[in-house]
Amino acid sequence: MSQSIQRAAEILELVSLRPRTQSEVAEHLGVHRSTALRMLQTLTEAGLTRRHADGHYGVGYRLAGLASVAAEQFDLRNISRPHLASLGRECLHTVHLAVLDGSAIVYADKIEQPGMVRLYSQVGQPVVLHTAGVAKAILAFQPAAVVDRMLATHAFTRYTETTLTSRAAYDAELDRVRSRGWSVDDAEYEDYVNCVAMPIRDARGNVLAAVSVTALKARADLAALEQLLPRLDEVVSDVSRAIGWRP
Amino acid sequence: MSQSIQRAAEILELVSLRPRTQSEVAEHLGVHRSTALRMLQTLTEAGLTRRHADGHYGVGYRLAGLASVAAEQFDLRNISRPHLASLGRECLHTVHLAVLDGSAIVYADKIEQPGMVRLYSQVGQPVVLHTAGVAKAILAFQPAAVVDRMLATHAFTRYTETTLTSRAAYDAELDRVRSRGWSVDDAEYEDYVNCVAMPIRDARGNVLAAVSVTALKARADLAALEQLLPRLDEVVSDVSRAIGWRP
């Protein structure tokens, strides 16, 4: 809508990766050098960028200050709620939000549908790491060290026929999840419940949460749930963008 | 220089104080409502602002993303952070890091203590040159030309009874700071807040930053803060050494 502001935002994105000279910024934006300089000067006056001694422009201190204000207000649950709710209304299944919280993954929100069988999950409770779709969607995108730490003392208890009961099998599944971008719980915890899940990325691109659509197999089996993946992808993309993620 | 970018920055500052409606923003900027909305939409697309469910606009989470991507650009802050944090933990007061940034001195970091009264200062904001302890700690060790340039257009506004309201009085204070190596803010800006500060030196021995310990007078008066000087000296020495300074 507003070209100059768009360009300003682009400059911030550019110099946040690494400080740039006025010429580099000009070239990146496709504008004249003097134009880029004028914009950089304005941004610098505002403290959003700052000029380094070597003539490169980087991110300014004021931006860090504003960022901390934003960080204080961070509230994933409230941000994602409307997106999850509309997803729930559309597909009429239960929608979960789970977040990585220290050494556990816990349900942070749950959208239920009226007149449905209640699922066992409860907000605030830790998920079962080796069966829950959300756990796989989150762990698939964590550094190996984090996965190791979380699974170090984890027992791969068998709950159903499809439960993954070894770390090796689980790791293989995480590989699959990582490459295709979504995960399932194929009746691995209760043999009549299955789900699909996708990860949410934060402002740094890290995966710290996931959304799942869960249903009784009798109501919607895996094949049916997979039909919802495009819509689920939309939802997690929207939420990721809303919390500052950019592709 | 660039009107739109200036306005964008002003919007960020405005909504960082508290979320505003498009009408409030328009009024604040003195532009038509549709203009303000167009700017807000652009900022929101970029993630720099964010629309709350009630139609108010606040700071966006992309700011946090940019700041964290750019974290490595703030070398001094990164180096000093652990030292400041442990100092803060020990004395349970607010610790500030301020740097000389072009023609202003701005807060570069702020270590707050849980459950404490919030101080007015914000990262990225310019400090008040004639009252802030960090300003005195930095300016006392600048060449006269730099001090003159920075104070040339500075108004020595009186905020409290102890505010230094003349260049002469300020220069005398800088002399004192220079000889003893530390500075104070004796309730010169807000009559219930005081602090002590010491300079950080770089590899060339130049002072480009300072650290302060700030507290409500009721919690710790100047005499109490001066007890912390040996520890503060340790901190600024450690940080100075870490960036290459040698005594």
Add this chain to the structure above:
DNA sequence: TCGTTTGTTGCATAGGCTGCAACAGGTGTG
């Protein structure tokens, strides 16, 4: 020393921003 890049300035142009008005949709109030 020279070549390169930065920062500055004045100016003409054109492009984009601005204000305006009208309308749809949503919210809350009486």
Add this chain to the structure above:
DNA sequence: CACACCTGTTGCAGCCTATGCAACAAACGA
């Protein structure tokens, strides 16, 4: 239920302002 109020959207005319350009001084590094 009507009403008032605010938000969000759109098309458009006119003017502002951002832009490109060129020339120059200054800083910088090779």
